Amino acid sequence: MKSSVIIFPGSNCDRDMDVALKKFGFKNQMVWHNDKEIPKSDLIVLPGGFSYGDYLRCGSIAAKSKIIKSVINFAKSGGLVLGICNGFQILTETGLLPGILQQNKYLNFICKNVFVKINNNENKYFKNIKKNILELHIAHNEGNYFCSDDELKLIEDNDQIAVTYCNKDGLENNDINPNGAIKNIAGIFNKQKNILGMMPHPERMIDKYLSGEDGSIFFENLFGNLK
């Protein structure tokens, strides 16, 4: 299985993602934002960070970068595209995913572990996953997912909500919502479920001594589903 991680100026989770993908079996390659072509891949990852300094709006400049046309073509032909954190913001700015990530409701940069519940297993990312609630790390200033009421209805009707913030028992409510995201949304799919954007960082949870292993569960499962 081949994966590609796109590096934008200001990406800072690209190398963690590279380590994570390789640890769980992917042959990963790094792709620079100024390239036009992406090498043959089974999965493209847009990593976290602050692409182009988060200027204008988070992800907005990356969404117009040279490489992004190839990402869009790959996604539209059914290829798997995973956007984590800033990668999720980029996916919404390209229009591949609906809605937008706004500034956190209480204006604070949030950096902590959270629990998220997997809402939909009928896709390559979460099919057969052995845990339904994962403990992952978030670190963001703009993670407050927002979309119009009409868009939200479409998202719900098409089962596009991927993961939601919850407590360790799976309870979702306002107290657990870290950033004000509507419906506690931490990640969403496109309609076809080949594109996943989420704020939590599974690549930070792949070492049982340093962090936790719920990220390992995610990558192991994803690799297994693609084999």
Add this chain to the structure above:
Amino acid sequence: MKIKVIVTLKNGVLDPQGKAIQQTLNGMNFSNIKEVRQGKFFEINVNEKDQIKAKSQVEEICKKLLANLVIEDYKIL
């Protein structure tokens, strides 16, 4: 030709920065400030003499990059 653009959050979209500014102003005894909405201002120098052409180009720029129409409106001044 210089064209000026203002990008603002749509009505009803949460503006936490505006809210923080408003609360600060209230704390500074500007007690009659009921709401602040923060936006962005752009001054774009277009190498084009025809004003209609320049404005229509800036309009395209607003839609494609300067504003995210999910949450923002733009106004060409």
